[in-house]
Amino acid sequence: MKDIAIVYQPKVLRSMREICEEMGVGEAVVKRWIAEGAPVAVEGQGRRRRYSAEMLMLQAWRVSSGGAALPEHQTAVRERPASGRE
Numbered sequence: 001m002k003d004i005a006i007v008y009q010p011k012v013l014r015s016m017r018e019i020c021e022e023m024g025v026g027e028a029v030v031k032r033w034i035a036e037g038a039p040v041a042v043e044g045q046g047r048r049r050r051y052s053a054e055m056l057m058l059q060a061w062r063v064s065s066g067g068a069a070l071p072e073h074q075t076a077v078r079e080r081p082a083s084g085r086e
Helices: 016-023 027-035 055-065
Strands: 040-043 050-054
16 A cells, blocks of 8 residues: 655735635734734734735634634625525
């Protein structure tokens, strides 16, 4: 039997825009997560502020911290009636 090697290639999100797109949330949510201790690197100040994060680490933090809020585009979705009729 041959040995199988599994290699993980981290996905680094290099801007606030990339973080928002990958996580399905807005900038305000990401900033709240940062205040709550999310593993997001913040460099610089003011308009020169840069954000970066490793996606798997951020997703793991999101799930373990209870920060797994629905993406903004899904918050308006309503639940179906229990009867299954609309």
